[in-house]
Amino acid sequence: MLINAFVPRDFRRDTRKMTPHAHDDFDQASLALQGNFIHHLRYPWATDMSKWRVDGHHAVSSPSLIVIPAQSVHTTQDVGEGWVQLVDIFSPPRPDFVEKPGWVCNEADYPA
Structure with missing residues (x-):
């Protein structure tokens, strides 16, 4: 797993x-450590309309994990007052994040 913590x-x-x-x-998990969020999700269409x-628009408080x-289209909106913090967890790790120094908390686990 690759961990990306937002300030x-x-x-x-x-x-x-x-x-x-x-x-x-790859899948993504978003761990809400502080604050309130709405996770907006749209799923890809298939040939079978059924x-x-x-x-989905899922309102969550901290702590929570989604x-x-x-392939799911997604974005997260922070709502309410006060401090917010998310940690994104990817599996398998994202090569594009690993290539950016300082973007990944456990970057030492993924040497170039």
Whole structure:
């Protein structure tokens, strides 16, 4: 697993600059250590319409953990007042994060 801890902060993200995205071949877990969040999820469509899922908007408080499956479009919104902090956990590790010094808490486990 690869661990990416965000710096705690006491301001909210600009909702006009959210970052919905998906990972093709790895899962992500987001561990909320402080604050309140809404995890927005959209699942990929399949050819069988009976298997389509409605978009999910999951409001959570800390501490909590959500596992986001590969290929699910997702973004997280911090809500409410006070400090917020998330830790993202990826499996398998993301090579693009490992290549950026200081981005990964356990980067020593992934030498270049």
